[in-house]
Amino acid sequence: MNAPELSHATWRKSSYSDADHNCVEVAFPWHTSSYSDAHGNCVEVAVTERVTSVRDSKDPHGGVLTLTPAAWRTFCAAQR
Template sequence: MTLEPLAPRPDAPSLADGLNWVKSSHSGGGGNCVEVAAVDHLRYIRDSKDPHGPVLAVTPEAFTDFLTAAATGKLDGPE
């Protein structure tokens, strides 16, 4: 038996459908925003410019760790 990867179906509902997506109040509206949706024990993250594109799912703890690292500059690149 040969298994082949499944191609995305254009008629399939997206994970993004039906979630309550929010942007940070700090978003400036320049199009470089991330949106987050909280559902059960996961936090979903997507690019606001591509609402039907890829969605990242992480635990609430991982999301909190990410926010803390971003707020404290631990994710800043070299200057």
């Protein structure tokens, strides 16, 4: 299995980390959505088994919308 490209991933400390610095970090590889356009109106998505996260690429430290797989499918279907 090839290792994923994580140079642009966002790393977050896992809730399983403890106060003794036994920390686990998880990466969310963000990808520009095919719904983005050439005028800088970009949406990035990070897909995991349990959730799909969506953010504005112009504000990567801003808010993130997190959806269940079913909600993400419904959202994408509504965009067609």
